[in-house]
Amino acid sequence: METNQNLLEYRKVDIQYGDRKIIQDFSLQMKQGEILGIVGESGSGKSTVIRAAMGLLGDSGKVSGGEILYRGTDMTKVSGEQLRQLRGPELGMIFQNAGASLCPIRTIEEQLYEAVLQHEAVSKEEIRDRALKLFEQLRFTNGKQILKSYPFEFSGGMNQRVGIVLAMVLRPKLLLADEPTSALDVTVQAQVIKEMMKLRELYGTGIAIVTHNISVVNYMADYVAVMHQGKLVEYGTKEEVLNHPQEAYTKKLIGSVLRLKRR
Ligand SMILES: Nc1ncnc2c1ncn2[C@@H]1O[C@H](COP(=O)(O)OP(=O)(O)OP(=O)(O)O)[C@@H](O)[C@H]1O
Numbered sequence: 001m002e003t004n005q006n007l008l009e010y011r012k013v014d015i016q017y018g019d020r021k022i023i024q025d026f027s028l029q030m031k032q033g034e035i036l037g038i039v040g041e042s043g044s045g046k047s048t049v050i051r052a053a054m055g056l057l058g059d060s061g062k063v064s065g066g067e068i069l070y071r072g073t074d075m076t077k078v079s080g081e082q083l084r085q086l087r088g089p090e091l092g093m094i095f096q097n098a099g100a101s102l103c104p105i106r107t108i109e110e111q112l113y114e115a116v117l118q119h120e121a122v123s124k125e126e127i128r129d130r131a132l133k134l135f136e137q138l139r140f141t142n143g144k145q146i147l148k149s150y151p152f153e154f155s156g157g158m159n160q161r162v163g164i165v166l167a168m169v170l171r172p173k174l175l176l177a178d179e180p181t182s183a184l185d186v187t188v189q190a191q192v193i194k195e196m197m198k199l200r201e202l203y204g205t206g207i208a209i210v211t212h213n214i215s216v217v218n219y220m221a222d223y224v225a226v227m228h229q230g231k232l233v234e235y236g237t238k239e240e241v242l243n244h245p246q247e248a249y250t251k252k253l254i255g256s257v258l259r260l261k262r263r
């Protein structure tokens, strides 16, 4: 019955903070298992569109027009309780500072139980097994030790990866990632990107990733959305957008990255 349903769909979405219109007429669709890269200059509205799907625009922000459908449910109309249920197991999120959202003085294990038990009635053993398996699949060598550790004992990059594992343990159907790797050094960035790809491979997770890094888009994405001043200026398959950019703005964006690379 739901086979052809979109995982996520923005339909003519307008968003404003206070009286200031930020996003205009934003429309796109994602299918299950699809990876969408969202790029655009700073302030173009990338975080805003991602946050709107999670109901996280804050007090001053609101979707003033259109619909954001997660598997057919309009996220702009759901109750707070419904939102809490959807966040985590359905809609996972990783922000730029995922590691910073960990509590520094509680063990990873405790935080893991809390995250899962909010949503699922499973035993701690089952959660532990699931996490250890995930750590193993993601090639962490010492999962048991990680569970017993405190975030303050880890580097920022390590915590970022653990934060990502916490989002992944719930096996979300859709992962919204807002610059998940920009705070990390290059080697760790590559690991995190691989871990996200693994999530799709293992659980068919769809991923929308905001990034300033065209190489990340090139590696991960099936589709690319380019934003400029609150509007979607280009949207198509990765090949279409990266190889044959149509908009002057997109050409500039891709061109500037390639120039940097050639140095
Ligand atoms: N909570 C807020 N209240 C008021 N204005 C906001 C708020 N959050 C974002 N804005 C404004 O909305 C616009 C879009 O911001 P947004 O954070 O979505 O851009 P972005 O594309 O994610 O930029 P960056 O690449 O720097 O993260 C900007 O003009 C920003 O100043």
Ligand SMILES: [Mg+2]
Pocket: 046, 047, 048, 178
């Ligand atoms: Mg942003």
